[in-house]
Amino acid sequence: DGMDLSELGMITPLFDMQQVEVLMGVQTSLFGASASSGLINFKTVDPSDKKEGYFMTQFGSQNTFTNGLVYNLPFDSGWKLRLVGHSNISDGFKENVALGNYASANRDETSFRAKLLKEGENNITQKYTMIFSDFDNGYDNWAPDNNTDNITYSDNPGKDSQKSQIFIADYLYDLGDNLVSLNVSNSKNETLHSYDGDWGNYSFWLGYEDHDDDHDDHGDEHGDEDGDDHDDDHDDDHDGDHDEDHHEEHAEFDASTYDFFDSFSRDIDHRTVDLRFRSNTANNNKVNYVFGLYQSNYDETTDAAGYIFGGSATGLSSGYEIITKSVYGELAYDFGNHHVLSAAFRAESRDMDYFDVDNPGADFSLRGDWNKSFKLSYEMHPTPNLHWYIYAAEGYHPAGINQNPYLDMDEKTYDDEIYTDVTTGIRWTKGNIKLTSSLFYLEHDGHIFQASEQLDPGNPNAFAYFKMNADSGYEYGTETTGEFKLTDKLSMDLSLGYMSSEIHFGDHDDHGDEHGDEHGDEHGDEHGDDHDDDHGDDHDDDHDDHDGHDDHDGHDGHDGHEGHAEHGQKAHAPNWNYSLSVNYNFTEDSKLMVEITGKDSYVFDSQHDEFESDPYHLLNAYYSHSFDKLKLGVYAKNILDETYADRGFIFGLEPPMYEERLYKSYGPPRELGLSLTYSF
Secondary structure (H helix, E strand, C coil): CCCCCCCCCCCCCCCCEEEEEEECCCCHHHHCHHHECEEEEEEECCCCCCCEEEEEEEEECCCEEEEEEEEEEECCCCCEEEEEEEEEEECCCCEEHHHCCECCCCEEEEEEEEEEEEEEECCEEEEEEEEEEEEEEEECCCCCCCCCCCEECCCCCEEEEEEEEEEEEEEEEECCCEEEEEEEEEEEEEEEEEEECCCCCHHHHHCCCCCCCCCCCCHHHHCCCCCCCCCHHHHHHHCCCCCHHHHCCCCCCCHHHCCCEEEEEEEEEEEEEEEEEEECHHHCCCEEEEEEEEEEEEEEEEEEEEEEHHHCEEEEEEEEEEEEEEEEEEEEEECCCCCEEEEEEEEEEEEEEEEECCCHHHCEEEECCCEEEEEEEEEEEEECCEEEEEEEEEEEECCEEECCCCCCHHHCEECCEEEEEEEEEEEEEECCEEEEEEEEEEEEECCEEEEEEECCCCCCCCEEEEEEECCEEEEEEEEEEEEEECCCCEEEEEEEEEEEEEEECHHHHHHCCCCCCCCCCCCCCCCCCCCCCCCCCCCCCCCCEECCCCCCCCCCCCCCCCCCCCEECCCCCCCEEEEEEEEEECCCCEEEEEEEEEECCCECCCCCCCCECCCEEEEEEEEEEEECCEEEEEEEECCCCCCCEEEEEEEECCCCCCCEEEEEEECCCCEEEEEEEEEC
16 A cells, blocks of 8 residues: 555455555666565555445364454545454464463464545545554474474464554645655554574473484473374484584583573564656556655664574664665656557665664664666567567665674675566467466676574574675576466466576675575565465564565574585575466356465575475365355365475584484465355
8 A cells, every 4th residue: 555564574464455466576666675576565445435344254274263344434525434354363283282282373463454535626635544453473383303293392482473553644636647646654563573492391302411313202201292203204304414513522411401582572663755746647648757756764673682692692672773765767658559668767875873772882874875776678569469578677685784793894784785687578368368478587796695603503592693795696487377268167277487596605605594585485586486385474583684674584593504505596496386276157156266286395595405395286275155245155275284394494403412404394284264254
């Protein structure tokens, strides 16, 4: 609805949503640095002229209970109001046996949205959007034994919660041939991210006090009610890839002291103003334009407790301010028959100030230059049913400040990352067939990656984090989608994607791993890879970097080791992915959709390409039937109950030798559910 919410992981559910727009490739020319890797734009439903609404209730696996209510109310004064409420409660699919089978990764999410609209009075349209959300979710996704039964052993599970209050004011002034719009927004947010850093409890770690290398049989003494049922889950993940340095001697270990917990809370205030002038495209102009001015003020304070900066501190109270100013524009010329040449440009300035409440000597400022972005595109219709386009774009991801006051001066900041994107594609329709296909090449200069070092091998939280620049990186590939209407009742949708990627670290290979790949699956890949596997779980709030664009990966910070390859595949970037759905309409009111999706293996960490996920395929089905004002829905996700990893970290966790191993978290198991929707 016009506000930049890229800093926040959770705002509002996809309930009563009008559309979700996915703009692929570099989009900084019109949308700024937040869209350096593409843009996902959520547009909620506007109020309408009818007095109407609907109520939805849904019950599913893991005691999931969801309710939603929408009420639309027009007034005689011309104002229209739409009210939306939504709640979601679930136990989640993790079972914490250390706390009596406690649902430690539960969800408790509530949101409310009000939208007020008045159109046309004195050629001015006013729209006001207010959002309140309270997401109070547990976080307990990892287990030291890598078991695939979704059992955890943490004695102090964490939180992944956020409260947000958002206000957006939109004004549109219609001047006939030209339009003037003003978007003013403000958000206030409180977030908490905490986790059990050792993933275990005293009983679990007690069995590690007096043994050497055999970690297979821990049984009930670890708080596992199922004894050693999970032993087999160790074998595939350990593979003998251990750090030989830790085998030199038998280390002393005391289970009573092996207990770590970190907590990070943030208060975020974000204010934006966007003034835009543009031509009215409804007039079929030869020349269309957009010109705009933008300013953003972003303020954040952080309070952290635990093992901070690799043990250099036990607490942190700090903050930073970012002021962004931009001027942007686009000019498009129509040669006729929808042959259009367009050029877009943006200049953006970004200033940052970091302050440490307890250590003013660590305060730091960064005054950014005016970064330039552009996009040049051409599109044509050689035939009425064929659309071809090509564009070249250059954008940037901004320089930033590393928060850690114990870093060397040359590590306190990192430079801009420059993107170059060339994409071409077609859209073709004929009869009952629609096809789109594209080829893309994206190059990074000064690729920003998150580096970290495990300073104390006996402490899983002893990490120092900072962002820095690699030399370069690239990815290229193709994406194809198709819609096929086979009969009046039967249709099929198909999506195929292929991508190859690599990152060159250059002289930076001493600083560990690169997570937060902006082009991998589940991380907002602008070239169409899946976005739904993680369901919003992972929001890395370790906050040792402050560029204003946290990558939200490496959740517990267990990444980063020294002496790895100088180049590697991008993390979470499978070579191929696909989805195929078959839709059958039994009647106008009765519909079935069966879907299969899959993706190739991928590396969890660019500098640990010896550790890969396994390819996987998921089968889903959805059925709906309408009875006048009542609609019944049935869904089944992951019908075959496929076990698949969605995250992986490589580090030393298990005492007394702390061998470097791969630890994985897994996606949701089979989910079944039933929904009822009543319209009034």
